[in-house]
Amino acid sequence: xxxxxxxxxxxxxxxxxxxxxxxxxxxxxxxxxxxxxxxxxxxxxxxxxxxxxxxxxxxxxxxxxxxxxxxxxxxxxxxxxxxxxxxxxxxxxxxxxxxxxxxxxxxxxxxxxxxxxxxxxxxxxxxxxxxxxxxxxxxxxxxxxxxxxxxxxxxxxxxxxxxxxxxxxxxxxxxxxxxxxxxxxxxxxxxxxxxxxxxxxxxxxxxxxxxxxxxxxxxxxxxxxxxxxxxxxxxxxxxxxxxxxxxxxxxxxxxxxxxxxxxx
Amino acid sequence: xxxxxxxxxxxxxxxxxxxxxxxxxxxxxxxxxxxxxxxxxxxxxxxxxxxxxxxxxxxxxxxxxxxxxxxxxxxxxxxxxxxxxxxxxxxxxxxxxxxxxxxxxxxxxxxxxxxxxxxxxxxxxxxxxxxxxxxxxxxxxxxxxxxxxxxxxxxxxxxxxxxxxxxxxxxxxxxxxxxxxxxxxxxxxxxxxxxxxxxxxxxxxxxxxxxxxxxxxxxxxxxxxxxxxxxxxxxxxxxxxxxxxxxxxxxxxxxx
Ligand SMILES: Nc1ncnc2c1ncn2[C@@H]1O[C@H](COP(=O)(O)OP(=O)(O)O)[C@@H](O)[C@H]1O
Ligand SMILES: [Mg+2]
Numbered sequence: 102x103x104x105x106x107x108x109x110x111x112x113x114x115x116x117x118x119x120x121x122x123x124x125x126x127x128x129x130x131x132x133x134x135x136x137x138x139x140x141x142x143x144x145x146x147x148x149x150x151x152x153x154x155x156x157x158x159x160x161x162x163x164x165x166x167x168x169x170x171x172x173x174x175x176x177x178x179x180x181x182x183x184x185x186x187x188x189x190x191x192x193x194x195x196x197x198x199x200x201x202x203x204x205x206x207x208x209x210x211x212x213x214x215x216x217x218x219x220x221x222x223x224x225x226x227x228x229x230x231x232x233x234x235x236x237x238x239x240x241x242x243x244x245x246x247x248x249x250x251x252x253x254x255x256x257x258x259x260x261x262x263x264x265x266x267x268x269x270x271x272x273x274x275x276x277x278x279x280x281x282x283x284x285x286x287x288x289x290x291x292x293x294x295x296x297x298x299x300x301x302x303x304x305x306x307x308x309x310x311x312x313x314x315x316x317x318x319x320x321x322x323x324x325x326x327x328x329x330x331x332x333x334x335x336x337x338x339x340x341x342x343x344x345x346x347x348x349x350x351x352x353x354x355x356x357x358x359x360x361x362x363x364x365x
Numbered sequence: 366x367x368x369x370x371x372x373x374x375x376x377x378x379x380x381x382x383x384x385x386x387x388x389x390x391x392x393x394x395x396x397x398x399x400x401x402x403x404x405x406x407x408x409x410x411x412x413x414x415x416x417x418x419x420x421x422x423x424x425x426x427x428x429x430x431x432x433x434x435x436x437x438x439x440x441x442x443x444x445x446x447x448x449x450x451x452x453x454x455x456x457x458x459x460x461x462x463x464x465x466x467x468x469x470x471x472x473x474x475x476x477x478x479x480x481x482x483x484x485x486x487x488x489x490x491x492x493x494x495x496x497x498x499x500x501x502x503x504x505x506x507x508x509x510x511x512x513x514x515x516x517x518x519x520x521x522x523x524x525x526x527x528x529x530x531x532x533x534x535x536x537x538x539x540x541x542x543x544x545x546x547x548x549x550x551x552x553x554x555x556x557x558x559x560x561x562x563x564x565x566x567x568x569x570x571x572x573x574x575x576x577x578x579x580x581x582x583x584x585x586x587x588x589x590x591x592x593x594x595x596x597x598x599x600x601x602x603x604x605x606x607x608x609x610x611x612x613x614x615x616x617x618x619x620x621x
Contacts, residue, residue, distance in 0.1 A: 267459035270414055271532060272448035272476025273483075280484045281472055285463040361463075 150330075157338055158331035165320055169339055172316035173347075175234060176299060176306040179241025183302075184295040186242055187249035192279060194254035197265050208254070215247025223309055237314030241302050248301075249294055256290045257283055289361040296351040296358075303347045307340055317343070366391050367536050367566055372412055372422030372437070374590075382408055383419060384590040395562035397577030397598065398570045400587035401609050406570040409587060410540050412437070413568065414451045415444045426451075426536065449476035452529030454558075454569075456541040459525060462514040466505060466524050469513055470496040473532035499531040500524075503557055519550030526557050537561055539569035543576065555580045574605055 130137070193199045194207040222243050226236035260283060268282040310318025317339055324333035367390050374383040383405050390396050400406045411417035413424055415436045424436040428447055436447060452473075460469045471488050473496075478488075488496075500506040503523040508516065513524060522542055529537055539558065543551035551573070559580050561567055571577050577584050578598045586594035586608045594604060 261458040263455045263457055263459045264461065266416055267453060267455050268461075268472065268475070270416065270448055270451070270453040271473055271528075272445040273472075274445060274480060276480050277475050277483050280486075281464075281475060282461055285461050288463070 154330040154334040154337075156331065157334040158329070159335070161332045161335040162339070165317060165336060165339055168310075168315065168317045168320045169343060171234070172306045172310055172318060172343070173303070175237050175309070175314060175316060176241065176302040179238045179306065180245065180295060180299045180302050182238065183242035183245025183298065184249060184291070187246050188253055188291065190246060190250045191253035191257060192283075194250060195257035197258055197260065197262065198275065198279070198283070208251075211247055211250040211254070214243065215251070217247075219244035219305055220308070220312070223312070223314075227313065232313040234314055237306070237309045240309060241305055244305065245298050245302070249298055252294050253287065253291065256287045260286050289358050293355045293358045293362065296355050300344075300348050300351050303344055307344070366427055367413060367568075368425040369409075369413070370423045370425065372409075372419035372424065374408060374412075374417065374419045381590050383412070386422070386587075386590070386592055388585055388592065388595060390566040390568055392565050393563060394566055394583055395559060395581045396566070396568045397581035397584045398568065398587060399572075399574060399577060399584055399600075399608055404587045405590040406587055407540055408590075410538050410568065410570055413536075413538055414448055414453060415439065445476060449532070450535040452532045452534035452537045454522065454525040454529055454537070454539040454542045456544050460513045460521055460528075463512060465510050466500065466513060466516070467493065467496055467509040469524055470499055470528045470531050473499075473528040473530075476532075496527075496531050499527040502530055503527045518545050519547075519553065522546065522550075522554050523557065526554070530561070535565055537565055537567045539567070541570050541572060544572050551576065574600055 129135075190207060190211065193203050194211060196204050199207070219240055223236060223240040226240055230236040230239075264282055264286070265278065268278050273281065306314070306316065307318040307321070310316035310320075311322035313319070317336055321333060321336035321340060324330070324336055369386055369388050372383055372386045373381065375381050386405075386409055388396075398406050398409065408417055412419050413426075413436070415424075419437055422437065425433050426436050426447060428434050428450065434443070434447060436444070439447060461472065464472075468486070471492060474488070474492060475483055497506055497509060500509055503526050505520065505523050505527060508520065513521065516524065525542070537558070542558070543554050546554065555576055558567060558569065562582070569581075571581075578600065581598045583596065584594065584598045584600065585592055586600075586604075588608060593608065594600070600608070
């Protein structure tokens, strides 16, 4: 490539897209009436705010153990029921277990669920059940279906057809095919996906807690609204540690499972 | 006894996959089906246990009560009953990799135990004993508790045979059971399948004419969905080139 050509290609690949992007950002900020001078003010305020939160209220930590436990429990129960529900739905969404019509309709329902934010589900459930842990668990469980339902259905569809045929050839019925061919094949994937979803659900559980389901999310929100900033800082630390350690733990176990998954 | 009468299968685009296939196999026979890739061997075999429904024709099989049934027209429930009595050995990935060898053999009885019992893997001691017996017949009893995923190709096929034996079938079908195996293992598998044909009809798809010549009692050759030969297992060069066409040279190379 000649130097002149190189310059042109650099112009095409970098300068043009970058210029376009800056222009679009400018247009967007105009249309949303964003004033960039607000940013500077925000950063100053934010720093001031964090300084005000420091140090954490050490005495609050023991009190927050129970709410933290509640948050974990919400996520755990939600993930558990959500995984079972997703698995059940995945049987209908897998082409090798279901008929084409049922499969396509179930798949559509799954993708519709994926497009509904969990907060929205919770708001609807709160109208029906009132505030509390039960609607939060249901919201978390239903929220699993969009992701787990699809992943599990895809995993089931990847089972070699000869294996499905060979178990069907013995005279096994659908339930027996699921118990003996499908489940052993998908279990490592199932656990791995559920662990991954648990990470998402911990964050969700904190969030749902803040809007009324209780737990550490509620502590955080409540301390802020009572202007107890040191207490809020303690809750914030717990949330960060919780989310971080659950992610590490989950990824540790998922790595362990990888060997079992690639085994063929 | 199994009798195939004039089965045909045509694709919506008019392509004939199976064209008036008919044959009858009795106990004492070990039939080898030969044919080039895509000739329709697997489809023929799949219509024998109802995995494929032909457009026309019938497949007559004597069920466990000695009644003659047409596999092509059975309801799902009755078809499952009939399948309990048809053992099938597939090529390649047909065992449950994460279950043990013994569990895979026991799967052979799924059709005849209740759903409730089966979902709790509730096999009886007597059944486990019998399954071990089946494994002994194929010299695999020492690996009974190993995961299938840890076995070699030849060992997997022996588990497949043990499962079929444990199933106590009235008919045994095998789709290329030796295609992925080295010559030594292929011979071993043929020697295990052959004696089963003394009790029940055995029909296998093979890609090795020298194997069918040695072990089968009869050969059926399929070309483009039609039977073009049905008779003695020893085929001449001319007959082989008629069956395989272009593919023959590669086949000869494989045999060497
Ligand atoms: N589900 C299917 N839909 C359309 N064509 C098929 C299907 N299954 C098999 N065929 C075609 O039918 C022909 C015979 O297939 P098969 O019986 O599997 O061949 P083989 O003799 O190699 O076992 C092939 O041309 C194959 O492409
Ligand atoms: Mg084939």
